[in-house]
Amino acid sequence: MIIPLxxxxxxxxxxxxxxxxxxxxxxxxxxxxxxxxxxxxxANLNLIAFGRxxxxxxxxxxxxxxxxxxxxxxGAVVGLALVLAIYRHRKTISADEIKLLKG
Amino acid sequence: MTVLFIxxxxxxxxxxxxFFGRRLGKFAPAISLMALLGSFLVSLELFQIxxxxxxxxxxxxxRVSWDWLAHGEKPLTLGFNFDPxxxxxxxxVTGIGWLIMLYSTGYMHGDSRYSRFFAYLSLFFCAMLTLxxxxxxxxxxxxxxxxxxxxxxxxxxxxxxxxxxxxxxxAFLTTRVGxxxxxxxxxxxxxxxxxLSFADLPARAAMLGSWAPVVAVLIFWGAAGxxxxxxxxxxxxxxxxxxTPVSALIHAATMVAAGVYLVARTLPLFIPSGxxxxxxxxxxxxxxxxxxxxxxxxxxxxxxxxxxxxxxxxLMMLGLGTGNSFAGMFHLVTHAWFKALLFLGAGSVIHAVHxxxxxxxxxxWKKMPVTAGTFVLAAVAMAGIPPFSGYWSxxxxxxxxxxxxxxxxxxxxxxxxxxTAFYITRAVVLTFFGKPREESHAHESPAVMTGPxxxxxxxxxxxxxxxxxxxxHRMQHFLGVEAxxxxxxxxxxxxxxxxxxxxxxxxxxxxxxxxQLLPEGLRAGLRPLYNLASAKYFVDEFYERxxxxxxxxxxxxxxxxxxxxxxxxxxxxxxxxLRLSRFKRWVDETFVxxxxxxLGxxxxxxxxxxxxxxxxxxxxxxxxxxxxxxxxxLLLR
Amino acid sequence: xxxxxxxxLAAKAAxxxxxxxxxxxxxxxVSARNLFRAALGLAVAxxxxxxxxxxxxxxxxxxxxxxxxxxxxxxxLVFGVMLTARMADPALPRWNRQCWAGLAVAxxxxxxxAHLLFHAPWPAPRDVAAPPGLPVLGKTLLSTYLLPFExxxxxxxxxxxxxxxxxxxxxx
Numbered sequence: 083m084i085i086p087l088x089x090x091x092x093x094x095x096x097x098x099x100x101x102x103x104x105x106x107x108x109x110x111x112x113x114x115x116x117x118x119x120x121x122x123x124x125a126n127l128n129l130i131a132f133g134r135x136x137x138x139x140x141x142x143x144x145x146x147x148x149x150x151x152x153x154x155x156x157g158a159v160v161g162l163a164l165v166l167a168i169y170r171h172r173k174t175i176s177a178d179e180i181k182l183l184k185g
Numbered sequence: 186m187t188v189l190f191i192x193x194x195x196x197x198x199x200x201x202x203x204f205f206g207r208r209l210g211k212f213a214p215a216i217s218l219m220a221l222l223g224s225f226l227v228s229l230e231l232f233q234i235x236x237x238x239x240x241x242x243x244x245x246x247x248r249v250s251w252d253w254l255a256h257g258e259k260p261l262t263l264g265f266n267f268d269p270x271x272x273x274x275x276x277x278v279t280g281i282g283w284l285i286m287l288y289s290t291g292y293m294h295g296d297s298r299y300s301r302f303f304a305y306l307s308l309f310f311c312a313m314l315t316l317x318x319x320x321x322x323x324x325x326x327x328x329x330x331x332x333x334x335x336x337x338x339x340x341x342x343x344x345x346x347x348x349x350x351x352x353x354x355x356a357f358l359t360t361r362v363g364x365x366x367x368x369x370x371x372x373x374x375x376x377x378x379x380x381l382s383f384a385d386l387p388a389r390a391a392m393l394g395s396w397a398p399v400v401a402v403l404i405f406w407g408a409a410g411x412x413x414x415x416x417x418x419x420x421x422x423x424x425x426x427x428x429t430p431v432s433a434l435i436h437a438a439t440m441v442a443a444g445v446y447l448v449a450r451t452l453p454l455f456i457p458s459g460x461x462x463x464x465x466x467x468x469x470x471x472x473x474x475x476x477x478x479x480x481x482x483x484x485x486x487x488x489x490x491x492x493x494x495x496x497x498x499x500l501m502m503l504g505l506g507t508g509n510s511f512a513g514m515f516h517l518v519t520h521a522w523f524k525a526l527l528f529l530g531a532g533s534v535i536h537a538v539h540x541x542x543x544x545x546x547x548x549x550w551k552k553m554p555v556t557a558g559t560f561v562l563a564a565v566a567m568a569g570i571p572p573f574s575g576y577w578s579x580x581x582x583x584x585x586x587x588x589x590x591x592x593x594x595x596x597x598x599x600x601x602x603x604x605t606a607f608y609i610t611r612a613v614v615l616t617f618f619g620k621p622r623e624e625s626h627a628h629e630s631p632a633v634m635t636g637p638x639x640x641x642x643x644x645x646x647x648x649x650x651x652x653x654x655x656x657x658h659r660m661q662h663f664l665g666v667e668a669x670x671x672x673x674x675x676x677x678x679x680x681x682x683x684x685x686x687x688x689x690x691x692x693x694x695x696x697x698x699x700x701q702l703l704p705e706g707l708r709a710g711l712r713p714l715y716n717l718a719s720a721k722y723f724v725d726e727f728y729e730r731x732x733x734x735x736x737x738x739x740x741x742x743x744x745x746x747x748x749x750x751x752x753x754x755x756x757x758x759x760x761x762x763l764r765l766s767r768f769k770r771w772v773d774e775t776f777v778x779x780x781x782x783x784l785g786x787x788x789x790x791x792x793x794x795x796x797x798x799x800x801x802x803x804x805x806x807x808x809x810x811x812x813x814x815x816x817x818x819l820l821l822r
Numbered sequence: 823x824x825x826x827x828x829x830x831l832a833a834k835a836a837x838x839x840x841x842x843x844x845x846x847x848x849x850x851x852v853s854a855r856n857l858f859r860a861a862l863g864l865a866v867a868x869x870x871x872x873x874x875x876x877x878x879x880x881x882x883x884x885x886x887x888x889x890x891x892x893x894x895x896x897x898x899l900v901f902g903v904m905l906t907a908r909m910a911d912p913a914l915p916r917w918n919r920q921c922w923a924g925l926a927v928a929x930x931x932x933x934x935x936a937h938l939l940f941h942a943p944w945p946a947p948r949d950v951a952a953p954p955g956l957p958v959l960g961k962t963l964l965s966t967y968l969l970p971f972e973x974x975x976x977x978x979x980x981x982x983x984x985x986x987x988x989x990x991x992x993x994x
Contacts, residue, residue: 084830085837085877087947091939093841093874097848097867099932104852106808106924112902114804116851116864119895123871126887134878135947141954144883145963151890152974156981158895162902163985169906170991808920811927818934 090131097124109176111165115158122154188265189249190227191275192314194220198307206300213300214290217307221286224314225279231267232276250320261381266320273514274317274446277521281438281644282310284637288529289430291633292536302342302428309335313439317446321382322371325447329367329411332440333360339435340427349426356420363410363417367447370403374454386453397454401461404451405468412444412498415472419725421495425487429532432487437494437524442517445501449510456508466506466590470597473499475722477604481611482719485541486531489612493567494524496601503598504582507589512582519574519649523563526641527609530560533634534616537627543612548621552628555635557617559642564613566645568606569685574649576681583677599684606688614696837877844870857903861896868892879953 097120104117126147133143198220206213250264267275286306293302312331319325334357341353373396375381378389393400408414413421424436435441448455448465455461476495483489497520504512533556534549535541550557566573569580579602587595629635694700701708717723798809847870850863868891875884954962963971 084834087944088939088942089837089841090874090878092936093844095932095935095939096845097871098935099928100845100848100852102811102931103924103928106804106811106928107921108804108852110857112857112899112906113852113860115902116860116899119864119891119899120848120851120867123868123891126883127871127874130875130878130880130883134880134953135944137948138954139958141959141962142966144880144954144959145967147880147883148886148963149967149970149974151886152978155890155895156977158898159981159985160988162898163989165902166905166989804924805920808923808927811931812923815927815931815934818931 087131087135091128094124094127094131097121097127111168111176112162115161115165118161119154119158122150126150187227188231188267188318191224191231191267191279192265192311192318194223194227195307195310195314199304199311202300202304202307206304209300211299214286214303217303218283218286218290220307221279221283221310224310225276225283228272228275228279232272235267235269235272248320261323262321263324264320264382265315265318265324266383267318270446270450270510270514271317273518274442275314277442277518278310278313278317278439281521281525281641282434284640285430285434285438285525285529288433288532288634288637289428291631292430292532293428298342302339305335305338305342306434309339309435309440313443316443320384322374323381325450326367326371329364329407329443329447332435332443333357333364333411336360336424336435336440339431340424342427342431346426348423352420352423352426356424359417359420360410363407365407366403366405366410367407370400370407373400373403383450386451387456390454390457393454393457398458398460401455401458402464404454405448405461405465408444408447408502409468410444411447412441412502413472413495414444414468414499414502415475416724418472418476418495419728422488422491422721425485425491429487429528429535432491433525433528433532436491437528438521441494441498442501442521445498445505445513445517448502448505449514452505452508452510462506462508464506466503466594469499469502469504469506470594471499473497473503473601474597474604475499477601477608478718479721480608481604482715484544486534486543486546486612486616487528487541489543489608490524490527490531493527493605493609496605497524497567500579500582500598500601503594504585507585509585509589512585515581516578519566519578519645522641522648523566523573523575523645526559526563526638526645527567529634529638529641530556530563533630533638534627536630536634538623543615545623546616546621547619547623548617549627550617553617553630555629555638559638560617561613562642563645564609566649567609568689569602569681570689571682572650573646574644576685577649580678580681583681584674587674587677599680602681603684603688606685607692610689610692611696614693618697833877837874840870840873840877844874858900861900861903864899865892865896868896882956882959 101117101120101124104120105114108114108117129143129147129150133141138144195217198217201216202209202213209216248264248266250262250266252260253263254261286303289302289306293299296302309332312328312335314328316325316328316332319328337353337357340356341350344350344353371381374389374393377394377396377400378392380389390397410417421436421441425432455465473496476492476499480489480492480496483492497516501513501516501520504516531541533553534546537553537556538546538549562573566575569576571577583595583598583602586598798805800806844867847863847866847868851860851867854860854863868887872884872887872892875881875887
């Protein structure tokens with residue numbers, strides 16, 4: 083592998099940091115979901131990078147990454163459904179305003 | 186053992202009457218009368234045994250003794266001993282006492298504290314009998330104090346009258362001064378002889394050594410207090426504030442005789458030192474003359490009798506001062522009878538006319554014949570006219586004095602005899618004879634009062650015969666007095682009768698016929714002396730000025746000290762305690778409550794503060810979680 | 823890694839370019855005010871990650887990434903964006919109130935990780951004769967990871983049903 087492992091991992095870390103930043107600061111609910119997808123991606127990248135560095139014979143890294151993608155998809159689906167439902171009720175998807183469970 | 190009944194039956198009566206007296210009401214006296222009668226009968230029975238000692242069985246009914254306190258080698262004992270001297274005293278006390286008690290059921294009738302009177306009387310009898318039956322100084326002293334207490338209780342029985350209350354106080358305090366002397370003597374005897382009993386007194390007297398006169402004088406000082414000898418006589422006239430039966434019992438027949446009994450009992454301690462006897466004789470002689478002169482000037486019937494008692498007691502002491510106990514004791518016995526009779530008769534008169542001034546009486550013999558008759562008999566007996574009791578005892582006394590003491594004492598004794606006859610006749614004439622000076626609704630007293638008068642009259646007439654030659658000096662033999670001293674010289678017999686008759690005659694002339702005895706000039710010259718005697722020689726005033734006022738001043742100062750310093754300290758402590766507790770309360774409220782409240786406030790504040798973390802915003806939670814993860818990450822690096 | 827040939831050098835440079843692009847897209851995804859632009863940025867980032875997978879010799883995963891992430895999830899997100907209108911409103915602020923705290927935490931995390939990663943003593947990468955091909959992957963998926971695989975199916979089913987239920991219109 084010509085690229086040093088640490089460089090790849092740094093990219094992953096950067097994605098992760100950006101994703102956390104977005105999750106914590108975005109007002110729009112869908113924006114938050116996007117940021118979460120970024121985080122998951124960074125985890126996947128990590129997995130593959132390590133798998134490659136350790137000479138992943140059975141392809142286990144890829145398999146696990148696959149599963150993660152699947153989970154991410156499920157999460158995104160449900161999240162979006164929720165957002166739609168809330169939007170219908172409150173006419174807003176700004177996370178700031180969705181504070182109370184009631185009503 | 187049996188001897189214990191004598192003092193303790195009245196004690197039982199006392200307790201019964203104290204607790205149940207109110208409920209018994211009219212029948213209260215029955216309790217004490219029965220108790221005292223019991224004591225009298227036991228005394229009589231033991232007397233029989235003393236006369237015929239052959240029949241004594243295994244245990245001795247006459248004496249009993251217990252060990253009381255362990256002290257040194259010999260324990261202090263308590264014991265009662267019925268010996269001849271005690272026997273005489275017991276019979277006199279219980280016999281005459283019972284008659285007086287019977288009399289007082291009538292005299293005190295209707296009084297609001299009827300039952301308590303008899304309770305006190307019973308307590309008195311217990312104490313007096315303990316005194317005369319004691320076989321050692323300590324028990325005698327206990328009885329001594331007991332009669333002092335009862336005297337106080339009975340003199341101030343009508344304590345609503347300030348005069349009575351003060352008289353009680355005066356009596357108690359004056360005799361207390363005397364008691365100190367007796368107590369000092371007891372201490373000395375204990376220290377020097379190691380034994381407080383009355384056994385072997387002649388032998389123990391030797392152990393006193395140079396202290397013998399001191400011991401004798403101290404004992405006599407105690408006797409002087411109780412028997413009202415100069416200078417401790419001042420309480421007796423004032424004690425007349427008490428009910429008349431009390432005067433009859435305590436201040437004529439029994440309690441004042443205690444002093445005479447004490448000296449008689451301890452006479453062996455007086456004999457080794459001539460000074461002891463000399464003091465006794467001198468004080469006795471002086472007192473008897475002193476009191477007799479005052480008696481001639483008094484107008485209150487009871488006061489006359491009181492000073493008469495003082496005078497007769499002085500004669501008894503004079504008799505003891507000759508070293509012959511019989512001389513004093515015989516007169517004690519006869520005096521008890523006729524003086525009790527005189528007092529009860531006076532009580533009868535006072536009960537009838539409701540006052541005590543002889544200057545307002547007169548001609549009462551018509552309305553109260555029994556009283557008058559018995560009173561006259563007693564007066565004659567006291568004057569010393571044979572064959573009545575007073576003659577025999579006085580004659581014995583004069584005999585003894587003529588044999589053992591310088592002639593001056595005999596002269597004084599004769600003068601006193603003269604004055605005695607004079608003043609008692611004066612009293613009799615002014616009270617019962619002549620024209621009534623006031624209208625009165627007097628009538629004879631009820632039988633319960635006149636009965637005892639009659640019985641006492643018999644005694645007053647006849648008891649002297651027991652010591653007379655006509656009965657072979659039975660009493661002297663009983664009391665163990667040596668033979669040979671009994672017979673009186675003939676000139677003395679005639680002289681005493683003559684003197685007594687002269688006194689009576691002069692009084693009859695002066696007060697019966699109203700004629701003056703002395704020429705005008707002499708009378709005027711003697712007037713100052715008369716005034717002096719009438720004012721009781723200012724003894725009370727002297728005491729007041731010299732003793733009482735400084736004492737009162739001092740006790741006022743002590744009171745001030747107590748009120749300011751001691752009470753101030755106590756109050757100050759209380760005030761300080763109050764301040765301290767206020768401070769404590771402040772501390773408690775500020776700090777403790779503050780801490781507790783502070784905890785509550787802190788919890789509330791913390792809760793309020795923490796509540797703000799629950800924003801409801803997911804992103805906030807996420808932020809915190811991320812920060813936490815960051816921290817952990819940093820820590821693990 | 824002894825000699826660096828020109829091809830390798832080019833490859834390395836390409837890598838860094840792709841990495842930069844990915845990060846740029848990611849930054850757009852989290853910071854664009856216009857959500858549509860954010861979605862596009864996300865697409866760029868996802869593509870970039872797929873290419874990185876290629877660099878790491880995980881071809882199948884790269885393809886799957888594009889198919890699923892870009893093709894499905896991103897489409898879904900765009901649907902969501904469209905459906906909920908108000909795409910860009912200049913009046914509304916972009917960030918919420920904890921933007922600075924979030925920035926701090928994220929930056930700390932990122933920098934900390936970076937620092938750690940650079941200085942960690944990584945062991946030398948092991949080269950394998952042949953990177954795992956598709957058959958090997960299939961075998962692993964359906965043997966060792968069979969259970970997770972099946973559970974994932976269930977999960978997707980559940981997500982599907984749940985999403986339908988949540989998002990359906992209420993019967994008036």
